[in-house]
Amino acid sequence: MLIPVILSGGAGTRLWPVSRSAYPKPFMRLADGESLLYKTLDRALAVADGGHVLTVTGRDYYFLTRDEYAAHPQADLDRLPFLLEPAGRNTAPAILLAAHYALQHISPDAVLLVLPADHLIRQLDRFAADVARARALAEDGWLTTFGIPPTHAETGFGYIHLGAAIAGREGREISAFVEKPKKETAEAYLAGGDHVWNSGMFCFRADALLQAAAEACPAVHQAVLACHAAATSHESPVEYAREAFLAQPDISIDYAVMENAARRAVVPAGFDWSDIGSWKAVSELEAESDEQGNRVRGQAILIESSNCYIQSDKRMVAAVGVKDLVIVDTDDAVLVADRERAQQVKLVVDRLRADK
Ligand code: GDD
Ligand code: MG
Structure with a gap:
């Protein structure tokens, strides 16, 4: 069985x-x-x-x-x-x-x-x-x-x-x-x-x-x-x-x-x-990317920016002249990270725990 x-x-x-x-x-x-x-x-x-x-x-x-x-x-x-x-x-x-x-x-x-x-x-x-x-x-x-x-x-x-x-x-x-x-x-x-x-x-x-x-x-x-x-x-x-x-x-x-x-x-x-181990992996799930390789979930305006992943449930995110970034906006915290260093986001959590 x-x-x-x-x-x-x-x-x-x-x-x-x-x-x-x-x-x-x-x-x-x-x-x-x-x-x-x-x-x-x-x-x-x-x-x-x-x-x-x-x-x-x-x-x-x-x-x-x-x-x-x-x-x-x-x-x-x-x-x-x-x-x-x-x-x-x-x-x-x-x-x-x-x-x-x-x-x-x-x-x-x-x-x-x-x-x-x-x-x-x-x-x-x-x-x-x-x-x-x-x-x-x-x-x-x-x-x-x-x-x-x-x-x-x-x-x-x-x-x-x-x-x-x-x-x-x-x-x-x-x-x-x-x-x-x-x-x-x-x-x-x-x-x-x-x-x-x-x-x-x-x-x-x-x-x-x-x-x-x-x-x-x-x-x-x-x-x-x-x-x-x-x-x-x-x-x-x-x-x-x-x-x-x-x-x-x-x-x-x-x-x-x-x-x-x-x-x-x-x-x-x-x-x-x-x-789904990192934001890089999450971003690769979003099928639709624009011509500059940006993927967006939520609302964002990108000007001369490439290869970014932006996720925002409520607020509008705007990015100008940046590349290879992950930007994740939530009610009480914002993450901005280098796409290729997405694994290191766990260090943020380590720091938050240490500061508690
Ligand atoms: N209930 C419960 N309790 N689940 C747990 C616990 C626990 O104490 N510890 C881990 N898990 C769950 C995690 O939520 C995850 O879904 C899974 O077991 C694997 O744990 P990870 O902590 O994510 O393991 P890993 O990423 O270091 O490595 C394992 O998974 C890889 C593939 O994702 C290993 O099996 C690797 O060999 C493998 O490649
Ligand atoms: Mg795992």
């Missing part, structure tokens, strides 16, 4: 001032008015068996998330259980807790499809076809990830070294994971052609994952087990005893399990994929 697990965690600090801790990236609306979270639920429901979708998120986001879900015409809230975190402990605890919940409360045959809530995928038919491939591998016991053919030497992603083809299945073995390599390494991978990006989406049998976790990271496994046992209620929204939750190590599923597990597979993705 295929059960999507939506992970909705981090604040996405590189998308300040729109993404904030009170209103993080998954709630950010795209030009069509839909949030990334809503779109994630939509693709989850497109492949879920029986309409069951699990969501692991911070307790502060419970009501906002439910409101997003309630707006979906196919959503049956009784089949959308929530696991609420008192604080983030990264993806290993989140996914392993979901595995325990799914086995115990939904189906002993649960196959999990892990979907981060801040990715954008537009080609839903191709997505569903690749999910079917990954599911077939998962049902055979493979811990499966989706690999994205790289388009540039990105250093913000993990890379997967493709191994042997898997007989009778559409997928490859994984010979190695390399998390966020240096620029020169990423360039070599891109040129070599036998690496794909780790999408951070996974498909595995819940029992196979827990078994692999018990072998690869026994301390994490034990802490998660203790936390699961300390759930204060098994009705949705599930909450955990704070101490047991915080006692779990802060570690990603990549480091804790995938890097050391035995049977790992990758399905090279045939669908479009974007991890």
